[in-house]
Amino acid sequence: MKTGIFLGLILLLVPLQATVLGRVSPFGIRPDLCLIAACLTGLLTGQVHGLLLGFGLGFTQDLFSASDLWLNTITKSGVGFFAGLIAKNLANAASHSAFLLMTIFSLLSGVVFLVSSRVGMELWDVLQGFPSILLPQALFDGLVAVAAHWVITRWTPESVSLYERG
Amino acid sequence: MIGRVRPLVLWSTRTKRLLVILMIVAMLLLFLFPRQTQFLLQHLGRPVADVVSIPLEMMAGVDRGVRNWWNKYIAVQGIYDQNQHLQSRIQELEGELNQLREQALASQRLSALLEFQEESALPTLAARVIGRSASNWYRGVILNKGEDHGVAVEMGVVTPAGIVGNIVKVASSTSIALLITDPNVAVTGLVQRTRDEGIIQGTAQGLVRMKYIPPLAAVKEGDAVVTSGLTGGFPRGILIGQVLQVGEREGDLFQTARVAPVVDFGKLEEVLILISPQRAKDTESIENVLTSPEEKPKDS
Numbered sequence: 001m002k003t004g005i006f007l008g009l010i011l012l013l014v015p016l017q018a019t020v021l022g023r024v025s026p027f028g029i030r031p032d033l034c035l036i037a038a039c040l041t042g043l044l045t046g047q048v049h050g051l052l053l054g055f056g057l058g059f060t061q062d063l064f065s066a067s068d069l070w071l072n073t074i075t076k077s078g079v080g081f082f083a084g085l086i087a088k089n090l091a092n093a094a095s096h097s098a099f100l101l102m103t104i105f106s107l108l109s110g111v112v113f114l115v116s117s118r119v120g121m122e123l124w125d126v127l128q129g130f131p132s133i134l135l136p137q138a139l140f141d142g143l144v145a146v147a148a149h150w151v152i153t154r155w156t157p158e159s160v161s162l163y164e165r166g
Numbered sequence: 167m168i169g170r171v172r173p174l175v176l177w178s179t180r181t182k183r184l185l186v187i188l189m190i191v192a193m194l195l196l197f198l199f200p201r202q203t204q205f206l207l208q209h210l211g212r213p214v215a216d217v218v219s220i221p222l223e224m225m226a227g228v229d230r231g232v233r234n235w236w237n238k239y240i241a242v243q244g245i246y247d248q249n250q251h252l253q254s255r256i257q258e259l260e261g262e263l264n265q266l267r268e269q270a271l272a273s274q275r276l277s278a279l280l281e282f283q284e285e286s287a288l289p290t291l292a293a294r295v296i297g298r299s300a301s302n303w304y305r306g307v308i309l310n311k312g313e314d315h316g317v318a319v320e321m322g323v324v325t326p327a328g329i330v331g332n333i334v335k336v337a338s339s340t341s342i343a344l345l346i347t348d349p350n351v352a353v354t355g356l357v358q359r360t361r362d363e364g365i366i367q368g369t370a371q372g373l374v375r376m377k378y379i380p381p382l383a384a385v386k387e388g389d390a391v392v393t394s395g396l397t398g399g400f401p402r403g404i405l406i407g408q409v410l411q412v413g414e415r416e417g418d419l420f421q422t423a424r425v426a427p428v429v430d431f432g433k434l435e436e437v438l439i440l441i442s443p444q445r446a447k448d449t450e451s452i453e454n455v456l457t458s459p460e461e462k463p464k465d466s
Binding site: 010011012014015016017018019020022023028029030032034048051052055059060061062063064065066067070072073074077078110113114117118121125126128129132133137 | 182185186189192193196197200203204207211214215217218221222224225226228229233296297298299300301302303304305306308334335337340342343344348349350369370371372
């Protein structure tokens with residue numbers, strides 16, 4: 001069942017990210033649904049699930065991305081894993097924690113992408129990535145994560161939870 | 167909270183440990199040997215890409231349907247004015263077309279004469295844009311044609327209007343093209359009027375600029391920029407865009423110009439892939455070398 005949910009998420013989120021999401025992208029910036037899913041999975045269900053789903057989503061996203069260093073695989077797995085580790089030490093994983101964690105993780109993974117995708121370019125080009133992509137995306141990811149967190153925690157009855165703490 | 171409730175389904179601790187170890191080993195390999203593992207993972211990922219391309223194509227179809235419906239029935243404001251404007255524009259263009267036909271005929275004769283026929287007669291393959299690169303960090307599009315259709319890495323992608331970009335990744339039935347507005351793409355360009363060469367590169371803001379224009383070149387606003395045919399999988403003469411502004415600072419060794427691409431990348435739906443026989447042959451020969459019996463270990 002859980003494997004099915006993970007596969008379903010991969011088959012749903014990556015195509016969604018590549019197609020429909022392009023229509024709802026203010027200023028040309030799309031939220032990274034795969035990053036949000038990996039972070040929330042780690043936050044709500046533990047580091048192992050975060051790592052596994054992050055790996056699956058990142059790997060598939062890399063196949064449909066122009067990046068060539070498998071950065072999505074590494075960053076999404078890392079985000080899922082560390083979100084789970086941090087959640088272990090949180091007394092209450094409330095929405096504001098989800099926002100803060102998501103924004104920080106999005107910024108960190110964004111810096112990795114920024115540095116790797118602008119290798120050998122002028123400093124100005126690298127710095128331009130901050131206001132044009134990195135910051136808006138981090139904010140966007142944080143907001144979508146809060147909404148998704150609210151929906152998941154409110155609409156998922158406790159008795160039918162599909163996850164366990166990893 | 168979800169985390170405090172009893173789970174319905176469990177993976178055994180052993181399976182979980184094994185999966186985690188596999189993930190960590192895979193990530194370490196990716197991190198330490200990115201180039202080497204890339205080739206392997208690209209091949210391992212092809213079946214995954216094939217499976218994911220099914221819902222991707224379905225969603226692209228729904229997306230296209232909704233967009234067409236929206237454009238036909240909802241977003242019709244200003245259509246009358248636009249229609250009037252286009253009618254008059256058609257008349258202007260018909261006049262220009264006649265002139266260009268004459269020029270094209272002359273050009274054909276000249277290019278045959280100069281044995282440049284090969285350059286302008288590259289076979290093309292029509293492909294549909296089914297998605298955008300699944301990351302904000304690279305400006306790319308997903309095309310519905312892949313290795314099975316003869317597509318290979320580094321082939322050029324164009325529309326009838328002009329240049330689009332380069333193929334950077336290929337799966338069996340899909341491929342990814344990096345747009346010229348991405349800073350990682352560089353194509354040699356030529357200012358059509360002055361014949362000065364430069365490097366066309368994308369910017370972080372999604373625009374295009376032409377770098378390394380000779381300092382004495384008299385490039386001006388409105389000049390057309392075309393491919394020079396030297397790099398990037400494109401023959402000479404494909405339109406890239408028009409010069410918007412020329413930046414000339416004292417002490418600079420070269421001039422840089424901002425270029426407005428002719429292709430509207432936001433509305434890209436169908437493209438043509440320039441099937442370069444040489445590149446396809448190169449790819450085949452590399453694969454043959456990699457799979458040839460001589461390359462295999464002798465004890466296997």
